[in-house]
Amino acid sequence: MEKTEDKNQQQEEEQVVNPWEVSAKDGGKIDYDKLIDKFGCQRLDQSFVDRVQRLTSRPPHVFLRRGVFFAHRDFNDILDAYERGDKFYLYTGRGPSSEALHLGHLIPFMFTKYLQDAFKVPLVIQLTDDEKCMWKNLSVEESQRLARENAKDIIACGFDISKTFIFSDFDYVGGAFYKNMVKVAKCVTYNKVVGIFGFTGEDHIGKVSFPPVQAVPSFPSSFPHLFSGKDDLRCLIPCAIDQDPYFRMTRDVAPRIGYHKPALIESLFFPALQGENGKMSASDPNSAIYVTDSAKDIKYKVNKHAFTGGQDSIEKHRQYGANLEVDIPIKYLNFFLEDDAELEHIKKEYGAGRMLTGEVKKRLAEVLTELVERHRRARAAVTEEMVDAFMAVRPLPNMFD
Amino acid sequence: MHLKLLLLPSFISALTLKLIDTMGYSKDQLLARLKELQIEFSQYEHPVVLTVEAQAKYVGNMGGVLSKNLFLKDKKHRYYVVSALADTEVDLKVLSQRLGLGKGGLRMAPEEALGEILQVPLGCVTPFAVINESARHVSLLLDQGFKTQKCCIFHPLSNNMSIFLNAQGLDKFLKSVGRNPSYIDLEANPPVGKDQPPDLAAFVPSDSPVLSDLPEKAPPSQDSTGKSVGAATNSAAVTAKAVKPSGNAQNVKEKPVDSVRPSIPAADAGKFVEELLDRASALLLSEISEDSIKQHGGQLGDEVANNIKKCLREDLKNLATIFKNTAYTEGFYAGTRYQPKRH
Numbered sequence: 079m080e081k082t083e084d085k086n087q088q089q090e091e092e093q094v095v096n097p098w099e100v101s102a103k104d105g106g107k108i109d110y111d112k113l114i115d116k117f118g119c120q121r122l123d124q125s126f127v128d129r130v131q132r133l134t135s136r137p138p139h140v141f142l143r144r145g146v147f148f149a150h151r152d153f154n155d156i157l158d159a160y161e162r163g164d165k166f167y168l169y170t171g172r173g174p175s176s177e178a179l180h181l182g183h184l185i186p187f188m189f190t191k192y193l194q195d196a197f198k199v200p201l202v203i204q205l206t207d208d209e210k211c212m213w214k215n216l217s218v219e220e221s222q223r224l225a226r227e228n229a230k231d232i233i234a235c236g237f238d239i240s241k242t243f244i245f246s247d248f249d250y251v252g253g254a255f256y257k258n259m260v261k262v263a264k265c266v267t268y269n270k271v272v273g274i275f276g277f278t279g280e281d282h283i284g285k286v287s288f289p290p291v292q293a294v295p296s297f298p299s300s301f302p303h304l305f306s307g308k309d310d311l312r313c314l315i316p317c318a319i320d321q322d323p324y325f326r327m328t329r330d331v332a333p334r335i336g337y338h339k340p341a342l343i344e345s346l347f348f349p350a351l352q353g354e355n356g357k358m359s360a361s362d363p364n365s366a367i368y369v370t371d372s373a374k375d376i377k378y379k380v381n382k383h384a385f386t387g388g389q390d391s392i393e394k395h396r397q398y399g400a401n402l403e404v405d406i407p408i409k410y411l412n413f414f415l416e417d418d419a420e421l422e423h424i425k426k427e428y429g430a431g432r433m434l435t436g437e438v439k440k441r442l443a444e445v446l447t448e449l450v451e452r453h454r455r456a457r458a459a460v461t462e463e464m465v466d467a468f469m470a471v472r473p474l475p476n477m478f479d
Numbered sequence: 480m481h482l483k484l485l486l487l488p489s490f491i492s493a494l495t496l497k498l499i500d501t502m503g504y505s506k507d508q509l510l511a512r513l514k515e516l517q518i519e520f521s522q523y524e525h526p527v528v529l530t531v532e533a534q535a536k537y538v539g540n541m542g543g544v545l546s547k548n549l550f551l552k553d554k555k556h557r558y559y560v561v562s563a564l565a566d567t568e569v570d571l572k573v574l575s576q577r578l579g580l581g582k583g584g585l586r587m588a589p590e591e592a593l594g595e596i597l598q599v600p601l602g603c604v605t606p607f608a609v610i611n612e613s614a615r616h617v618s619l620l621l622d623q624g625f626k627t628q629k630c631c632i633f634h635p636l637s638n639n640m641s642i643f644l645n646a647q648g649l650d651k652f653l654k655s656v657g658r659n660p661s662y663i664d665l666e667a668n669p670p671v672g673k674d675q676p677p678d679l680a681a682f683v684p685s686d687s688p689v690l691s692d693l694p695e696k697a698p699p700s701q702d703s704t705g706k707s708v709g710a711a712t713n714s715a716a717v718t719a720k721a722v723k724p725s726g727n728a729q730n731v732k733e734k735p736v737d738s739v740r741p742s743i744p745a746a747d748a749g750k751f752v753e754e755l756l757d758r759a760s761a762l763l764l765s766e767i768s769e770d771s772i773k774q775h776g777g778q779l780g781d782e783v784a785n786n787i788k789k790c791l792r793e794d795l796k797n798l799a800t801i802f803k804n805t806a807y808t809e810g811f812y813a814g815t816r817y818q819p820k821r822h
Contacts, residue, residue, distance in 0.1 A: 177676065178676065195796075217623065217662075219623070219661055219662050219663075223661060223681070227681065233804070236796075236797050236800050236801070237800075238800055238803065238804070239803065239804040239807045239808070240803070240807060370676070452794075452797070456797065456801060459801050459804075459805065461805075461808065463808050463809075463811075463812050464804060464805065464808040466808075466811075466812075467807060467808045467811040467812070470811065470815075472811075
């Protein structure tokens with residue numbers, strides 16, 4: 079049985095996690111075990127990682143190996159069906175609130191690209207320009223423009239155009255998509271949506287009626303040009319765990335309107351440079367590494383702003399070693415350093431005090447620079463025509479090949 | 480001449496297209512196009528006016544809102560049309576910064592450019608000038624103030640007339656010539672600095688300057704013998720060019736546009752393969768050293784082969800995906816503009 083989220087419960091709990099706010103108890107760390115418990119999703123354990131490796135005949139993605147994607151709902155059903163020969167499709171998205179993307183934004187897309195390649199399945203990507211227009215009070219044109227700009231960075235993550243459909247809500251809502259929105263909306267009372275998302279009497283009706291927009295891409299009939307006749311197709315949604323409320327609502331509604339519940343695979347939050355307690359915010363460019371940062375910027379940010387677990391002095395460091403629990407460079411390397419052996423070595427040496435903070439930071443700067451460089455080169459190859467093609471309502475005949 | 484053109488049906492003859500290409504669209508051709516597109520507008524003729532004040536004397540009290548239109552140029556010979564409500568304050572220094580051109584990057588464009596690029600007379604800058612092929616690289620900045628007005632006033636390619644229409648009508652027109660209308664707050668003055676990128680950077684044209692294209696236009700006008708075969712091919716080429724999207728319009732053979740030339744080849748198979756081979760041989764050379772020979776001896780071949788596969792696999796797949804996406808895009812672009820066979 080799925081636990082439902084109640085506003086009162088939220089107020090009593092110490093940490094707050096929902097699509098618009100993420101904060102830990104007393105400025106501490108997010109307690110993910112508590113979160114899984116409260117939300118009612120499942121831990122993604124090693125057996126899943128092994129099974130994915132077996133089914134896809136390739137090494138599992140670094141995010142799986144390191145527990146970055148750590149929770150799920152019904153992922154085992156997806157894998158069972160896959161083993162039987164029943165494919166699925168992927169659904170992920172972005173709220174285009176700003177032009178500059180940082181590494182944290184890229185994480186779900188990097189993982190989704192891996193899933194697309196490994197399982198050879200199609201993908202729909204939703205750009206919720208309407209949501210940002212409403213929540214961030216952007217003009218319609220500005221949110222549409224940001225959606226297109228963000229689409230370019232998303233495309234640069236390496237999605238296969240013959241298996242990927244990108245759409246913006248302002249462009250695509252209507253037709254079969256809208257019909258599903260109404261079906262979903264009819265199944266969710268005002269009180270329920272207030273309970274899940276915390277709306278008040280002062281919130282405008284646009285916000286209140288938005289959740290179905292993010293729910294219906296989970297249903298294949300929302301995309302008749304792609305999945306016509308495939309009403310049985312399952313959906314897997316890679317996302318950060320703060321998006322869970324939307325999909326709890328969706329999973330609640332799905333069986334009532336005759337659809338499969340979408341499956342979810344959820345990730346940790348990407349920490350700010352200043353530490354887990356720090357907030358990554360668009361107004362503080364030093365809180366994150368942006369895809370437009372130069373090698374110099376990255377080196378500067380890592381050296382000057384990354385919160386470390388190293389000791390105050392070299393002598394103390396050699397004696398006590400580093401506190402890996404709070405060390406940001408180690409956490410970032412956990413996300414982005416591919417080589418398991420090298421990461422283990424660094425953790426061991428740094429934790430024992432034999433390796434200094436400066437060295438760890440240097441390695442991190444190298445890894446991040448390589449990542450950002452590769453992204454920038456790919457981004458440079460994305461043209462307006464390519465965005466148009468990705469976003470065109472067109473059939474994808476080879477989407478399962 | 481104008482009368483004859485007015486009598487033309489919506490299909491314009493190839494010969495006329497060639498003339499338009501060299502001479503620019505006329506006011507009547509524009510009006511005919513607006514009617515074709517079923518855009519609601521009204522028109523009013525008056526003596527030639529060169530300023531907004533003069534225009535106001537004739538049409539200022541007819542219920543519409545006057546526009547002021549600036550034709551600007553930056554240091555890299557890129558051109559911009561800024562079209563705003565007459566009352567909107569436009570600060571060129573601020574605009575220049577918001578575009579990412581620095582503080583003094585924008586100037587009024589010289590008179591010759593008006594004729595060569597926008598193909599309109601002096602005092603007649605108007606967003607409708609983008610109907611001309613010569614203006615395809617000109618960036619268009621529209622005042623968001625237009626959107627809330629019932630009726631905006633522009634010159635229709637000549638200054639002895641004003642036309643009245645709303646923003647939706649303007650949008651319909653712009654879309655018909657392959658432009659994506661985008662409205663901005665021209666009076667905004669957001670900070671631009673190391674950490675706040677210029678908010679209008681997307682409006683800077685990323686193509687090579689139009690001026691280099693102009694000399695090519697001369698030859699076609701010389702062979703206006705009206706030979707039907709030649710004319711037909713020419714018109715097809717002109718029609719195809721006219722519907723290219725704005726801003727990043729590009730030649731299929733060229734590398735994808737951006738101010739940073741990518742090191743990744745576009746859908747050019749030769750360049751793609753060279754890039755792959757370069758990376759593989761660089762890695763190969765780095766793997767073979769005195770030490771590695773000593774270490775692996777006869778097995779060095781296997782060892783190096785495995786390492787290359789391991790290291791390059793993801794990298795090369797990414798390159799291949801970019802190549803595939805680019806080739807697909809070229810095909811898609813061509814496919815959406817393909818002219819079905821005539822039966």
